[in-house]
Amino acid sequence: MNRLAAALALTAIAAFGTLPAQAQAVRTERTISLDLANQIAAGAVATCQASGYAVTATVVDRSGGVRAVQRADNAGPHTLAASHDKAFTSASARNTTLAMMEGAQKNPAAANLVYIPGFLLVGGGVPIKAGNDVIGAVGVGGAPGGHLDEQCAMAAIDKVKELLK
Helix, strand or coil, X not given: CXXXXXXXXXXXXXXXXXXXXXXXXXXXXXXXXXXXXXXXXXXXXXXXXHXXXXXXXEEXXXXXXXXXXXXXXXXXXXXXXXXXXXXXXXXXXXXXXXHHHHHHHHXXXXXXXXXXCCCCCCCCEEEEEECCEEEEEEEEECCCCXXXXXXXXXXXXXXXXXXHC
């Protein structure tokens, strides 16, 4: 039995000893620039204002860190936190918050997502993609319905689509 244990130990050492050589030490990730984040935030606020909605738009990078915030005149104070949490949720899950909300309504297991700190399953959070890479997300809060917040976010992303290639 001792020979078997020694053989297994040597095999494990050999196997794990090769892992660091194969592992990638440094990764390169794409993320949103400040200029692009400001353009999207401003575009979302302007689109909603054109429809008569006073909103806040927050843009986060791929890891959920805030890059830009724009708050329309007369936007309620709650819109700051709502837009942030929608953007954070969308960047984290790499999905729209409206799709996540609908999924949680249909799937009891997904309903537990509401207990993750900072997650907000209400429409208005949209991932920002460059090709297949999620480079950030925009969250919009303050329109009279999450679907309207999402429309403003999508319109803002659409305005800069040429920069996302």
